[in-house]
Amino acid sequence: MNASQVIFYLISAFVLGTAVLAVTSHKIFRSAIWLLFSLIGVAALYFWMQVEFVAAVQIIVYVGGVVVLIIFSIFLTQQSGSEMPKPPLKRMLFSILAVLFGFAFSYNIIANYGFDAATTTKPFNVPVSAIGEQMLDTKQYGFVLPFEVVSMLLLAAMIGCIVIALRSAPKGKPVQKPAAPAGANGASNKPVTGSNMVVEEKSL
The missing domain is CATH 1.20.5 (Single alpha-helices involved in coiled-coils or other helix-helix interfaces)
Structure with a gap:
């Protein structure tokens, strides 16, 4: 077993381990963090296979797009630190x-x-311009449809984040209301009643 195979097995174990932790964690924020690490491991596999463009797309679309939206939506919820049922x-x-x-x-x-075993030692080297032209090509071997599906994926992730952020408070949990602003002299702006007037006269 050479060094390249050891690196592959280490990255694969990291991806699988963090993926299992993402679906078994009882806290939603920790699940999102483990998902982030798992997707970074997938990008590391692409770097290991010397397809840097696909690795960059993996980081931009999934790590920098989908997971970041999920984490921000978790921060907006009222149960970001509590355990999931x-x-x-x-x-x-x-x-x-x-x-x-x-x-x-x-x-x-x-x-x-x-x-089959590789019959050539020629490195995998494709210019980014060729990838861009093939990605937007509408002919037989074009990838314009998957390119549009990625945009729909980001839209679905954004809608899911909005739904999570608008989730109502759980039953039986009181909703905290903001305190009343203080007046100019530091006193509250509550209406003055008779009992309050008596207390103020005694204090004077």
Whole structure:
């Protein structure tokens, strides 16, 4: 096992570990931070594969766009530091089925692909201008549709952040109201009643 393989396994373990912590943490802010680390690990994999442009897009779109919006929306909520309730059994079963389906789908793709040994030592070097032209191309091998899907992803993330920020306070938790502003002499602006007048006369 050479140094390149060791780096790959270390980055992969970091991505999987932080991803598991993101879905198992009981605090929503910690989940967002672990998700941030997991996406940074994916960008590190792209850097390891020497596709710097895709790594930069990963950081800009996901790390700098989606996750930052999620974190700001968490700061605007009233439960940013509290623990999330335990999910119901039905939701946990659907989550386990989704994970199993993802593993089966990934295994099917890997098994059907040959992964032959590289026959050339030519480095993977594609100019950014060619990537930009291919990304906005509407012909057979163009990627204009995924490019627009990324913009819809950012829009969906923004809408989700707004929904989280507008979440109402939990039942049974009083909503704190701002205190009444003080007057010019430091006294409150409450209306003067008879009892207040008597107290003020005794103090004089």
